[in-house]
Amino acid sequence: MIEIDGLQKSFGSNRVLDGISLRVPEGKVVCVIGPSGSGKSTLLRCVNGLESYEGGDVRVDGLRVDRTQKEIRAVRQRVCMVFQRFNLFGHRTALENVTEGPIYALGVAREAAEREGMALLAQVGLAGKEKSYPAQLSGGQQQRVAIARALAMKPRAVLFDEPTSALDPELVGEVLRVMRDLARGGMTMMVVTHEIGFAREVADHVVFMDRGKVVEEGPPAEVLVAPRAPRTQDFLRRVL
Numbered sequence: 001m002i003e004i005d006g007l008q009k010s011f012g013s014n015r016v017l018d019g020i021s022l023r024v025p026e027g028k029v030v031c032v033i034g035p036s037g038s039g040k041s042t043l044l045r046c047v048n049g050l051e052s053y054e055g056g057d058v059r060v061d062g063l064r065v066d067r068t069q070k071e072i073r074a075v076r077q078r079v080c081m082v083f084q085r086f087n088l089f090g091h092r093t094a095l096e097n098v099t100e101g102p103i104y105a106l107g108v109a110r111e112a113a114e115r116e117g118m119a120l121l122a123q124v125g126l127a128g129k130e131k132s133y134p135a136q137l138s139g140g141q142q143q144r145v146a147i148a149r150a151l152a153m154k155p156r157a158v159l160f161d162e163p164t165s166a167l168d169p170e171l172v173g174e175v176l177r178v179m180r181d182l183a184r185g186g187m188t189m190m191v192v193t194h195e196i197g198f199a200r201e202v203a204d205h206v207v208f209m210d211r212g213k214v215v216e217e218g219p220p221a222e223v224l225v226a227p228r229a230p231r232t233q234d235f236l237r238r239v240l
């Protein structure tokens, strides 16, 4: 579903992605871990066309992601991103946040979008919160609205950029639970996270990045339990 080959990206003279290659097959979950500044967010942003790149190739569902092409809109409909800070519209209710995309970007009729939106909010455990505004919801609830909003676009894959790292510790579990259910339901997911327990349980494949390169990758039982590269060992010692 997601194919990245030799991806290179610089900001000025700062080479942020230095030949990244990885695959996210349909229905699989790939977790990306690595220290702050290693290029994880930039990698996700290249996958859904929020960022341009100089070298290599990114494909989603067979479509080349290239910000200069008009197909970028088609790519954005295939992959949705869930951010660390939920980025909800503050002056819209939970339900309006979820139905906005389908109504205005996909042209879905309001009634159908609302029916689907109610079902999605129920799916993320927020039945009854449809009319709440973001400020009336906890961080965990807001992040679950953001996940429902992403799903409302009927994406082929969802990208998560440290979706729980802005949350109070007691709210992390409810968001991870929704993500785990989504993974079990067969959603293709690329997840940047420091939640090693989640990665160990849910990921099919784990990628450890450092300074713009893939240092080590493999099944969670290898990369997270018995890492070979000293840099991976070092990183895991610090986050666990």
Ligand code: ADP
Pocket (backbone or CB within 6 Å): 011, 014, 016, 034, 035, 036, 037, 038, 039, 040, 041, 042, 043
């Ligand atoms: P991570 O998500 O792993 O913490 P990022 O992808 O956010 O890493 O950042 C990787 C590097 O790219 C950092 O050195 C960061 O300062 C730099 N960077 C990210 N975005 C920009 C930008 N828009 N302009 C300039 N430098 C950037």
Ligand code: MG
Pocket (backbone or CB within 6 Å): 040, 041, 042, 161, 162
């Ligand atoms: Mg980041």
